[in-house]
Amino acid sequence: MSSAEIRNRFLAHFEARGHTVVPSASLLLDDPNLLFVNAGMVPFKPYFLGQETPPYPRAASVQKCIRTPDIEEVGKTTRHGTFFEMCGNFSFGDYFKEGAIELAWELVTRPQADGGFGLDESILYPSVLDGDDEAIALWKKVTGLSDDRIVRLPPKENYWSMGVPGPGGPCSEILIDRGPEFGADRDWDAGDRYLEFWNLVFMQDELSAVRSKSDFDIAGQLPKKNIDTGMGLERVAYLLQGKSNMYEIDVVFPVIEKTMALTGKAYGAAYDDDVRFRVVADHVRSSMMLIGDGVTPGNEGRGYVLRRLLRRAVRNVRLLGYDDPALPELLPVSRDRMGESYPELHADWDRIAQVAFAEEEAFRKTLQAGTQIFDLAAGEVKRSGAATIPGQKAFALHDTYGFPIDLTLEMAAEAGLQVDEEGFRQLMAEQRERAKADARAKKGQHADTGVYRGILDEHGPTEWLAYETLETESRALAVLQTGAPVRSLAEGEVGEVVLDRTPFYAESGGQVADAGVIEFDGGRLEVLDVQRPVRGLVVHQVRVVEGELAVSTAAATRGLHAKVDPEWRTGARQAHSGTHIVHAALREVLGPTALQSGSYNRPGYLRLDFGWLNSLSPEQVHQIEEVSNHALRADLPVGWQYMTLGEARDWGALALFGETYDDQKVRVVEIGGPWSRELCGGTHVDHSSQVGTIVVTGESSVGSGNRRIEALTGVEGFAYLARERDVVSQLTSMLKTQPDDLVGRVGDLVERLRQAEKEMERIRMAQLLAAGGDLAARAVDVNGVKLVTHRVDGAAAADVRTLALDVRGRLPGDAPGVVVVIGAVDGKVSVVAALNDAAQARGLSANDMVRTVAPYVDGRGGGKADVAQGGGTDSSRIDEALAAVSAAVAQA
CATH class of the missing domain: 3.30.980.10 (Threonyl-trna Synthetase; Chain A, domain 2)
Known part of the structure; x- marks a missing residue:
């Protein structure tokens, strides 16, 4: 059974049973806790958290999901993949445990000829939270299974929470026995033998004091009990298609087949190669889906995840032996397979391909640059007599330059070196822990919408009239300050007002909120902002400009006149x-x-x-x-x-x-x-x-x-x-020309200025070089060496070097000659030392001359024996520095 058919059967089953079929949301949702949608229930989270009223009592969807915390494990197991599709059915205060169990069991066991999945009941094992007697009784009632077929599991396995205060509850899984070759009999943790492919969450508890995802207090029961289920489409696909893992199903394996054709390697011949094949197939599909939903490669957040996926795919194709651009060959294969369920991949293909292919080309250049950096690191290690590249070097290659650790290991082996993998892994673990800490810090970003939810439940949605009018007569439903109800707002205070009707546009879709006023008898409010903290409720942030807004008066009648600024x-x-x-x-x-x-x-x-x-x-x-x-x-x-x-x-x-x-x-x-x-x-x-x-x-x-x-x-x-017109007018007046001739006139002036600057530079250099002859003629004999030391204020590094080399060239070649010139401009010091061959034969070095100067100018530098240069930041001791050079030559 194809993946598309599994999807269609799932949705048809639930649609026929009163569920609204909801299309998959984008992988990108505006949620402060998530980079990507990572579960089928995420788009419905506002309904489960009570932030919004669900528009239907029951729903079903097949949701695109991305999970990347275990990206390094992709391909090594049958369980780790970055992109997956989660089939889910949801009840918002409608049916509960019994209904969820009936609906799932019916679809799973109904014969394929009748539209079901046709799984054999004899190898299916429902699991429950140990102690959930109600669920045990219901499973027996619905399925007719004996007690020993119901698996009791601890809270770690069968209690669901989001890790934040809010809803939670026990859950039931449907496990399938894949046979003794996958693990020991009735050992529920034994490898992949008892594979969970559907999880039914019975959302019934209100959680508080949440210390972790598995450590919390249960404050009480939810007012409405909900159902959230998730069936992994890929897992069901490889069960029904007779495959051993998700990488071999119909929408993934064709990429592996294409990779085999490109590389000449065989899937199934070697474990390491098999891992690489699987990484390629998974990451190509994940990258395509992310680009399709608008992600572009970058160095942080979502863009960094995409960049990493694309580069891991390219890298693994390379490790399999294919060095040419791979994505133009592989990405269309994934598109053709996934396009049956997501036709937008075909419609948006040009953009998707453009982004992916450009990133591969950039990575190929990175590999070239990274290879050069690796060669330098390897050379340093060999020169030091060591045999191991430090973990810090490997981490820098990976983190700073995007150079993969696998490639570092491969190249190190070719060079006869090892890599400190333990040090590298430790640095990677520290980086991951920092990322997790950042994610944990974001857990507190859920807005406390309870007060707004209460207003909505009591009064209903705001009558929003922004499309129809700029003015309304309104009544205040609530007045708040710092998120809590208050009796009044005094002049000068800032607070929030909820009206029964409003003409104000609330910030949305990139458009800022309207500006305006709310007037009442004896007072006026300036509207500072307008937002929708929960769906259906419009909240106005206001400043009291005149009077006092009392809740009792404002709520009694429609005595508030809301007016949008028409110009705004x-x-x-x-x-x-x-x-x-x-x-x-x-x-x-x-x-x-x-x-x-x-x-x-x-x-x-x-x-x-x-x-x-x-x-x-x-x-x-x-x-x-x-x-x-x-x-x-x-x-x-x-x-x-x-x-x-x-x-x-x-x-x-x-x-x-x-x-x-x-x-x-x-x-x-x-x-x-x-x-x-x-x-x-x-x-x-x-x-x-x-x-x-x-x-x-x-x-x-x-x-x-x-x-x-x-x-x-x-x-x-x-x-x-x-x-701009005024600027043009002023320029035409200044330059005495017409607007149409202005560009040409300014161009002429710029060119004349450029020529004048060139001429000034020529004259300046001529003067500088003319001074060179005089300096050479005034060379001092110090210990048999012709020495020239000179200070030139206003000269930058290039001028200093030019002068020093010119003076050296004018000194007689048969006698040792040393030239040291120091320039200073804008507080920056430049030093150049130039020696002729005779001076070098005498044992003198330009490097030594620069090092002599460096302490005096608070600088550093170096070079070769014939020419060296440096810089500094202290120009107050230049004369002392030149004297130190004379002393050094005298002692040589």
């Missing part, structure tokens, strides 16, 4: 629509692979981040601006409509990477029909001409593989152009 809203609409227009223009100029990865807009200003590997040329930036303004002049209609997420995708609407969208209803904003269609909840103009103008003010890098365009719109854009 106009500017915000212009900037947000302008962002969509620039995005469409960007794609028209650069091609469809230039996709927005983030945005920010406020009245009169927008910035748009997009995935792109190279800086844009001035011509490309001009084209983007020109296309944008042509769209404004065309007065394109701007409209929006609501539809399902699937309909929006079919319609060609673009979604922002990492954003979460409502599966039931999304808002699609279009400008000029299909020219620009994006999922967006922001406020917009009615026609493109109302944006006024779009003036691109900058294009820059914001990290590896990401660029940023900044622009001004509306009045701010016109003001910017007016300032």
Whole structure:
């Protein structure tokens, strides 16, 4: 049974039983505790934490997941993979233990001819939390299994929590006996014999005082009991396809087959090679899925994980003996296999390929540079008489230069050396522990939304009217300060107000919140910010400008008049629509692979981040601006409509990477029909001409593989152009020319200035060299050596060196000659010593001369016997330094 068929059967089974099928969320969600979605329940976490009201009582999904803590173990076991798909069914206060057990057992054991998985009941073993008698009784009731077929496991195995205060509960696993060749009979921890492929979490407890994932207090029962299950698609696939591990299933093994064809190596012939084959297959798929969801290679966070995956894949292909670019050969194989379930991989292939292939090319250059660095390290070790490259060197190669430890070990063996692997592993462990400490520190970042949740439960959602009006008559549902309810806010105080209805736009989708005021009898509030701490509730941060806001008065009637600043809203609409227009223009100029990865807009200003590997040329930036303004002049209609997420995708609407969208209803904003269609909840103009103008003010890098365009719109854009006009006017007046001739006139002036500077440099060098003849003529005989010591203020290192070499060349060659010149400019000291052959034959060295000077100028330096140079930071003792040189020559 193919992986796609397993997925389809899972979803069809639960959809037929009243579950809403929810598409996989992006691997990137806005969660402070996670780099990536690492479990099927993550997109539903706000429902389990009580932060949001679930829009359906039961759901099912097949969620893309990434886990990378054990990346070094990938390929060594059947359990470790970075990318996987988690099939899950979820109940939000609907069915509980019995329903979850019935639904899982039915699908697992129903014959394949009837749409099930057809697993043999005789080799299936449900597990429960030891002491969960209710679950034991239910498993017996539903399955008819005998008591000895129910496995009791400790809390470490069968109690689920997120490691933070909130929901938790016992769980049940479904284990399958793979036979005695995989481990001992009824030894539940014996290797891979009793393989868990489905976990049913019975979320029933409220956890408090959480000290770790397995150490906490149970404060009581949840008001609503929930179900969260996870069935590993890859595990079920290799069970049903008769394979021994996840790397040999239909969506992974073709990459191994292609790698065999490239390398000439055989899978199954040698353990080390098999590990490499598996790493390649896993990492190629994981990298492709990450790029597909908008990640680009970088040096930190998500980008670093992707970079590491791609480079490990390339490295392992190389270790298998293939040195040519590998990803152009392997990535399309993975795309063709995964594309049946994720058709967007085909639609977005050009961008995915561009990012991946560029990273491989960069890594190939890194390997070349790293090899040179390794050779230096190996040479140092050999010269010292040792035989082991220190762990610190290996770690620096790995961490600083991206040079893989496996390659270091391989090259060290070829050089007859060893590597201090223990020292390297210790440094790696310390780095991982620092990362874990950072992750633990983030555990406290869950916002305490309980007070907002209570307001929502009591009063219902805010009537949000930002699309319809700029003013509402409203009633205060709550007044808060520092997260807690208060009776009143006095003049000058800052707090939060929740209204029953509001015209204010809450910050979202890159658009800042509206500005404005809330007025009441005898007072006025300035609105500082507007947010949605929980879905459905709009909260206004305010400062009391006049009067006192008393809860009893504000809540009694609709006596609050909420007013959005119309100028602010106009500017915000212009900037947000302008962002969509620039995005469409960007794609028209650069091609469809230039996709927005983030945005920010406020009245009169927008910035748009997009995935792109190279800086844009001035011509490309001009084209983007020109296309944008042509769209404004065309007065394109701007409209929006609501539809399902699937309909929006079919319609060609673009979604922002990492954003979460409502599966039931999304808002699609279009400008000029299909020219620009994006999922967006922001406020917009009615026609493109109302944006006024779009003036691109900058294009820059914001990290590896990401660029940023900044622009001004509306009045701010016109003001910017007016300032430029004023500058042009002033310059034309100063230079007595016409605007059209200004560039040429300034170019002429710049060229004349450049020529004048060259002439001044020529004269200066002539004067400097002229002084060389005089210095050589005034050489002093010291102990049979022609010595020239000279101080030249205002001379930098290059001038000092030129003068010293010129003076040396003018000294007679048959007598020992020593020249030491010291220059000083802006507090920096430059020293150059130059000796002729006769002086070197006498036993003198330029190196020694520089070392003599160094202590006096608080510096250092070195070189060869004939020429050496250095620098320092203390110019107050230059004369003493030159005297010390004379003394040293006299004693030689």
